[in-house]
Amino acid sequence: MISKIILSGLAFLLLHVAYAQSYSYETVENDPIGTRIYTLDNGLKVYLSVNKDEPRIQTYITVKTGSKNDPSDVTGLAHYLEHMVFKGTSKYGTSNWEKEKVLLKKISDLYEAQKAEKDPEKKKAIYAQIDSVSNEAAKYAIANEYDKMVSGLGAKGTNAYTSHERTVYINDIPSTELEKWMYLESERFSELVLRLFHTELEAVYEEFNMGQDNDYRKAYTAMNKLLFPTHPYGTQTTIGEGEHLKNPSMEKIHAYFSQYYVPNNMAIILAGDLDFDQTIAWVDKYFGSMEAKEVNPRKMPTESPQTTIKTTEVFGPNEESIAIAYRVGGYHTEDYLMASLITSVLYNRQAGLIDLNLVQSQKVIKASAYSSTMHDYSTIQLSGSPKEGQTLEQVKDLLLAEIEKLKNGEFDEKLLETIVKNERKDRLAQYDYNWARAMYLSDAFIMEADWENFVNFYDRLAKVTKKELVDWANEHLKDNYCVVYKRTGEDKNTYKVDKPQITPVELNREDQSAFYMDFEKMKSIRLQPEFVDFDHALKQKEIIKDVPFYYVENKSNDLFTLFLDLDENLKKDNKVQLAIEYLSFLGTDKYSASELKQHFYELGVQYYISSSSIYIRGLNESFEEALTLFEHLLLESKVDENALKNLIEDAKKKRANAKKNKWRILYSGLYSYAKYGPENEFNNVLSDEELDAISGKELVDILHSITTYKHSVFYYGNNSFDQSYAIVKKHHILPEAVKSAPEMKYPELDTDKNIVYFVDYDMVQTQLLMLSKAEEWNPELLPSISLFNAYFGSGLSSIVFQEIRESKALAYSAYAYMSAPYKEGESHYVNAFIGTQVNKLGQATEAIIELMNNMPKAEIQFNESKIAALKKMESDRTTKTEIYWKYRSYEKAGLPHDTPKKNYEAVSEMSLNDLETYFNKNIKGRTYVFCVIGKKADMDMKSLEALGEVKELTLEEIFGY
Numbered sequence: 015m016i017s018k019i020i021l022s023g024l025a026f027l028l029l030h031v032a033y034a035q036s037y038s039y040e041t042v043e044n045d046p047i048g049t050r051i052y053t054l055d056n057g058l059k060v061y062l063s064v065n066k067d068e069p070r071i072q073t074y075i076t077v078k079t080g081s082k083n084d085p086s087d088v089t090g091l092a093h094y095l096e097h098m099v100f101k102g103t104s105k106y107g108t109s110n111w112e113k114e115k116v117l118l119k120k121i122s123d124l125y126e127a128q129k130a131e132k133d134p135e136k137k138k139a140i141y142a143q144i145d146s147v148s149n150e151a152a153k154y155a156i157a158n159e160y161d162k163m164v165s166g167l168g169a170k171g172t173n174a175y176t177s178h179e180r181t182v183y184i185n186d187i188p189s190t191e192l193e194k195w196m197y198l199e200s201e202r203f204s205e206l207v208l209r210l211f212h213t214e215l216e217a218v219y220e221e222f223n224m225g226q227d228n229d230y231r232k233a234y235t236a237m238n239k240l241l242f243p244t245h246p247y248g249t250q251t252t253i254g255e256g257e258h259l260k261n262p263s264m265e266k267i268h269a270y271f272s273q274y275y276v277p278n279n280m281a282i283i284l285a286g287d288l289d290f291d292q293t294i295a296w297v298d299k300y301f302g303s304m305e306a307k308e309v310n311p312r313k314m315p316t317e318s319p320q321t322t323i324k325t326t327e328v329f330g331p332n333e334e335s336i337a338i339a340y341r342v343g344g345y346h347t348e349d350y351l352m353a354s355l356i357t358s359v360l361y362n363r364q365a366g367l368i369d370l371n372l373v374q375s376q377k378v379i380k381a382s383a384y385s386s387t388m389h390d391y392s393t394i395q396l397s398g399s400p401k402e403g404q405t406l407e408q409v410k411d412l413l414l415a416e417i418e419k420l421k422n423g424e425f426d427e428k429l430l431e432t433i434v435k436n437e438r439k440d441r442l443a444q445y446d447y448n449w450a451r452a453m454y455l456s457d458a459f460i461m462e463a464d465w466e467n468f469v470n471f472y473d474r475l476a477k478v479t480k481k482e483l484v485d486w487a488n489e490h491l492k493d494n495y496c497v498v499y500k501r502t503g504e505d506k507n508t509y510k511v512d513k514p515q516i517t518p519v520e521l522n523r524e525d526q527s528a529f530y531m532d533f534e535k536m537k538s539i540r541l542q543p544e545f546v547d548f549d550h551a552l553k554q555k556e557i558i559k560d561v562p563f564y565y566v567e568n569k570s571n572d573l574f575t576l577f578l579d580l581d582e583n584l585k586k587d588n589k590v591q592l593a594i595e596y597l598s599f600l601g602t603d604k605y606s607a608s609e610l611k612q613h614f615y616e617l618g619v620q621y622y623i624s625s626s627s628i629y630i631r632g633l634n635e636s637f638e639e640a641l642t643l644f645e646h647l648l649l650e651s652k653v654d655e656n657a658l659k660n661l662i663e664d665a666k667k668k669r670a671n672a673k674k675n676k677w678r679i680l681y682s683g684l685y686s687y688a689k690y691g692p693e694n695e696f697n698n699v700l701s702d703e704e705l706d707a708i709s710g711k712e713l714v715d716i717l718h719s720i721t722t723y724k725h726s727v728f729y730y731g732n733n734s735f736d737q738s739y740a741i742v743k744k745h746h747i748l749p750e751a752v753k754s755a756p757e758m759k760y761p762e763l764d765t766d767k768n769i770v771y772f773v774d775y776d777m778v779q780t781q782l783l784m785l786s787k788a789e790e791w792n793p794e795l796l797p798s799i800s801l802f803n804a805y806f807g808s809g810l811s812s813i814v815f816q817e818i819r820e821s822k823a824l825a826y827s828a829y830a831y832m833s834a835p836y837k838e839g840e841s842h843y844v845n846a847f848i849g850t851q852v853n854k855l856g857q858a859t860e861a862i863i864e865l866m867n868n869m870p871k872a873e874i875q876f877n878e879s880k881i882a883a884l885k886k887m888e889s890d891r892t893t894k895t896e897i898y899w900k901y902r903s904y905e906k907a908g909l910p911h912d913t914p915k916k917n918y919e920a921v922s923e924m925s926l927n928d929l930e931t932y933f934n935k936n937i938k939g940r941t942y943v944f945c946v947i948g949k950k951a952d953m954d955m956k957s958l959e960a961l962g963e964v965k966e967l968t969l970e971e972i973f974g975y
Contacts, residue, residue: 037294042469046442047285047451051465052294056306057278060297061455061465063285065448067570068891069541070170071192071286072448075183075199076456078281079274081254082178082246082390083312088266090254093176094218095267099183100160100174100810101209103201106529107159108209109522117151118208122264129261145517148212152519155209156527157820161811163198163533165804166878167191168885171449172810176252179389180460186448188889189287190539193296198533200300203280206271208264213519213823215262219511220826222253223851226508226778227676229330233337233500240324240496241341241393244315256509274311277304281459285451314390317341320494327499329506331776333671335380336406337498338413339395340491345387345461351471352486353385353392355478358433359425360396360416365432365615367416367425370608372398376599376660378409379667389461394491401660402667406499421487427480432616434476439618439633441472442571446894502674510778513851518822523872540885545915546892548901553735557727557743560752564728565735566897574637574731575895576742578628579902581723583755585625588700589708592665593716594623599657600714602650607657610647614640628720634732641745649718649747653710662705669699673969676775676947680783683972684771684945688785689843690760697974698758724752728898762787762841768962770944772953773972780852780948782859786940788842791835793909795842797920798932803831805879805929806869807846813870817861818848824858825850830866832936837906844940852948856957859944866940869933876926887918 039050052060084091104111121144128140164172170186187195225231235251242248253259282297320341343349361368361383372381381398396417398409419425444450458465467474526534553565568574584590601607614621619632619640630644672678686696700708727746729738765787789795806813807830818828827849832842846866848858892900904911944961958964 037291037298039294040465042466045465045469047445049455049465050290050294052297054277054298054302056302056304057276058297058301058304059281059459060294061281061283061459062288062290062293063448063451063455064288064290065286065451067287067446067893069189069287069889070448071187071189071284071288072452073185073187073195074281074283074452074456075203076281076283076459077181077275078179078279078460079311080177080179080181081250081252082314083270083274084246084250084254085266085270086246086250087258088263089250089258090218090222090252091262091267091270092181093252093254094215094259094262095206095270096174096176096181096183097214097218098206098208098211098267099202101207101214102156102159103205103207105201106163106527106533107156107207108154108527109156109525110154114151114154114209117147117154121147121151121211122208125262125264129263141514144212145515148210149517149519152210153522155519155522156525156530157521157523157816158811159527159530160198160202161809162875162878163530164195165809165811165882166534166885167195168882168889169195170886178247178252180456182456188541188885190541190889191885192284192288192293194533194536194538196296196300197536200304201529203275204304206268206275208267210519210820211264212514213516213820215259216514216516216823217819217826218253219259219513220779220850222256222259222511223778224826224849225253226505226510229328229332229500232328232330232505233335233498236326236328237337237339237395237496237498240326240498241320241339242317242391245317245390246312246314247388247391256511259511273307274309276307276309277301278306279309281456283452283455283459285448285455317391320496323493323495323497325497325499327501329501329503331502331676332500332674333399334406334502335397335399335500336409336413337395337397337500338410338495339393340495342392342394342490344390344392345463346389347392348486349490350387350392351474351478352483352490353387353394355430355433355475355483356420356487357383357385357394358437359420359429359483362433362436362615364620365429365612367419368396368413370611371416371419372412374599374608374611376657376664377401377412378404379664379671381409381413387461399671402663402670406501410497417487417491421484421491423480423484425480428616430478430480430483431476434472435618435633436615437475438472439573443573443631446570504776508778510851513854516823521816521821523816523870523875526874541888543888543915543918544891545912546897546900548897548911551892551897552901555735555739557746558748558750558752560724561748562726563739563742564726564898564901565738566728566730566894567735568634568731568894570894572634572732573632574634574729574733575629575631576637576641576731577726577728577895577898578721579726579728580626580628580720581725581755582626583757584720584723586695586698586758587625587755588698589713590716590720591625592661592700592705592708593713594625595665596658596661596710596713597623597647597651597717599661600647600651600654602646602652604646604650607654610643613643617643637731637733637738638741638745641741645745645747648720651714651717653714655710658710658713662708665705666702669973669975673973676777676781679773679775679969679972680781680945680947683969684773684947684967685783685785687967687972688771688943688945689762689787691763692971694760695758697972699974701975721747722749722752723755726902728895730895730898765941765943768941768944770946770958770961770964772950772958772964772966773947773969774950774966775947776949777947778851778949779849780855780946780953782848782855783945784846784862784942785945786844786942788832788844788936788940790841791838791907792842793907793913795832795932795936796834796913797917797924798929798936799832799834799842800917801880801883801921801924801929802932802937804883805876806865806933807831811875811878813872813875814846814862814865817865817870818858822857822861824848824854824861828858828862830862835907836903838908842936844937844942852952852954855946855948856954856960859957859961867938869930869937871926871930873926876929880921880924883921884918887914887921
């Protein structure tokens with residue numbers, strides 16, 4: 015082996031020429047994830063990182079193109095191309111390619127004619143032809159063959175996303191399936207077939223309409239328009255313009271694929287349990303024959319310097335907020351480094367200027383800062399939400415005042431050193447996960463960056479002096495910012511893409527392509543499942559009675575995590591949560607609240623506290639000091655009346671904001687109301703009068719008493735069991751005996767008749783959540799539930815997804831599943847969800863109810879789901895902190911520790927007839943509570959009445975205030 019050393023600052027880039035099969039690769043000295051970077055002869059980049067924690071591999075196939083390369087008259091193209099890459103090629107996904115391709119060409123020609131036609135009636139007539147020919151073409155399509163094959167590998171997290179500069183295709187696969195995955199993916203990216211195009215385009219319409227209901231997305235788009243008036247970052251969006259989506263060009267999609275989906279513009283990124291030499295040989299075998307082409311990406315305009323303040327406003331039903339942004343240089347400029355450091359000085363969730371001067375000081379409800387780095391430009395962004403009676407303009411002034419403090423150097427230079435220390439620690443913790451490794455390697459590829467720059471980023475950051483940072487801020491952060499005011503109110507500029515007339519296509523689930531059959535014949539080694547032995551993996555010892563100490567050694571890095579797993583009944587006490595929020599603003603006789611935040615940050619430690627748990631994590635060298643400091647804070651915190659006054663005022667404001675959030679209304683409020691009735695844990699809140707009457711002493715007394723209740727202590731770190739136990743026993747202050755928190759239980763309601771709970775909310779889409787109470791906790795159902803959910807209700811190859819979205823184009827989101835309770839005494843529930851346009855709700859609901867009463871039987875699909883479930887179990891490894899949490903979940907549910915083994919054996923023996931028996935007994939013929947949120951003025955209330963008695967609920971009934 016020959017090594018070439020290239021000096022770059024204080025770091026070395028080692029270029030290794032490896033003669034194992036003649037593949038040269040690059041590595042970087044001191045790379046914590048040991049990456050090897052290869053470049054094949056056709057220009058394909060390959061990034062490999064080994065992590066042996068579990069026998070799985072995170073896969074990214076990253077294409078260096080996104081919405082900024084969309085033609086200006088066909089925006090959204092990169093995104094809906096991403097959708098179509100799941101549809102197959104001429105070799106799979108089709109039962110007769112020769113006949114299908116003739117019809118697909120005809121459909122393409124019709125879309126071109128529709129795009130050119132100006133007369134609305136003639137356009138409709140052409141679309142009717144598209145719909146008719148598409149139905150004919152669909153007869154040759156085999157439903158979801160890609161999804162079936164990748165599921166059959168035991169893949170998890172199958173997905174893709176498109177942004178400004180990248181399109182990324184994601185899977186998490188068992189390591190023994192790597193070669194089969196490459197065989198599949200090399201075919202997938204060899205050509206593009208726009209199969210089932212018009213039904214998938216309808217799904218994109220739904221995604222567009224969802225964006226019209228997303229206040230954050232509207233504000234983000236508005237900000238980009240201000241920041242980038244000529245660059246595609248601002249002139250076009252990833253989802254695309256509504257008119258462009260309604261007039262697609264299949265020809266331009268093919269041209270785009272041909273231009274950008276070429277090996278010299280792509281990267282294969284693999285992180286996990288892999289062998290370097292074997293992996294690169296397989297990559298070359300399956301991807302090395304892809305033909306390189308000159309890419310010639312779209313030439314990007316250069317923005318003129320911004321010399322003025324620009325403002326705009328957007329409206330929507332959610333809470334008010336403000337965003338301020340500065341445009342600076344892209345990744346390959348000094349600005350990228352400075353923007354990252356500046357935003358950390360402003361906001362690091364503990365000791366930044368905004369953290370201490372605005373959040374800690376309770377001058378706003380929320381405030382933050384972050385930098386966003388892209389290839390061509392970066393941004394520095396600040397955001398905030400107002401207190402009651404505070405205007406957005408006042409929040410803006412407060413945020414800008416922190417920028418001025420930064421420019422005046424009103425911060426301790428030691429903060430820069432502490433930021434580097436903490437961010438190194440956070441990155442190290444992320445590298446425990448394969449997805450994080452793949453994500454950062456993908457970033458390096460997209461930015462056309464040397465991996466050395468990523469590895470040594472914090473070394474470069476550490477060299478920046480306070481003077482350099484302040485000088486840069488004064489040069490770049492002037493009256494040259496943009497402001498977006500997000501106000502609560504009706505948005506009069508929403509654009510809805512209406513549902514076209516689509517004839518449902520018949521899905522072919524039973525046929526198999528020749529490629530599929532060859533794929534199935536490929537041999538791969540089946541892993542043997544490994545079930546955790548808690549007696550060996552989890553050490554424990556009692557500190558005092560009813561306070562056990564649990565221990566797992568961290569063999570990955572020099573970090574620790576300490577959990578205080580509190581009595582779960584505490585979280586049901588509506589004063590405990592308020593007391594915990596109060597703690598964030600309290601000091602002690604020894605330290606002020608701000609000094610405590612700074613002290614923890616200097617130690618490289620963070621703490622988080624909720625009504626159910628406390629956890630402290632950070633550098634293991636700081637473990638004992640951090641625990642001592644936290645115990646001091648918890649037990650010696652003292653009353654601060656001004657902090658209490660602000661806390662109560664802000665609590666009322668946050669309550670009002672929560673009632674503007676559709677997700678909180680549906681998933682938390684409506685769901686709890688449907689499950690438990692008008693009195694439930696969600697709306698068991700203190701009234702305004704009770705809030706006003708509460709005293710600081712009462713809350714501090716609650717804080718001081720939290721550890722007098724039964725709880726567990728769990729340590730994950732480098733110290734030995736004896737060391738960590740001794741430290742915890744010494745510093746974790748306990749009474750002579752602990753007590754149980756009073757039990758608070760809300761009885762589950764029977765769902766013995768159909769009923770509809772409706773909430774009127776200003777939105778383009780509508781969402782329906784349905785639930786039905788099944789039998790009380792029955793562990794014997796777990797294997798059937800697992801297989802039912804995989805086959806029927808969740809994932810891209812599930813029955814529900816295929817029927818509701820792929821076949822009928824009735825919804826963007828649709829799923830169904832049976833849940834298992836967290837503990838004994840609770841019940842299983844059958845759940846389903848639909849997110850769709852208002853005018854499709856009736857059809858979509860009818861379709862999903864039909865499925866919930868008559869499960870389609872598809873033997874091939876069932877077998878794939880079963881194999882997928884088994885392979886996931888075989889490659890699943892319980893490691894690190896998960897060992898404790900899985901143990902605790904079994905304890906709460908009253909499950910024996912060998913439950914995973916029993917489930918695996920049961921699933922192995924299940925047949926489709928067994929699943930049908932389970933379905934008929936547990937799913938079929940149920941009555942439901944339907945939770946619906948949407949705009950009443952647009953809603954067909956008669957379609958809701960057809961489901962059952964309709965009761966329109968007020969937000970006061972749901973939230974309890």
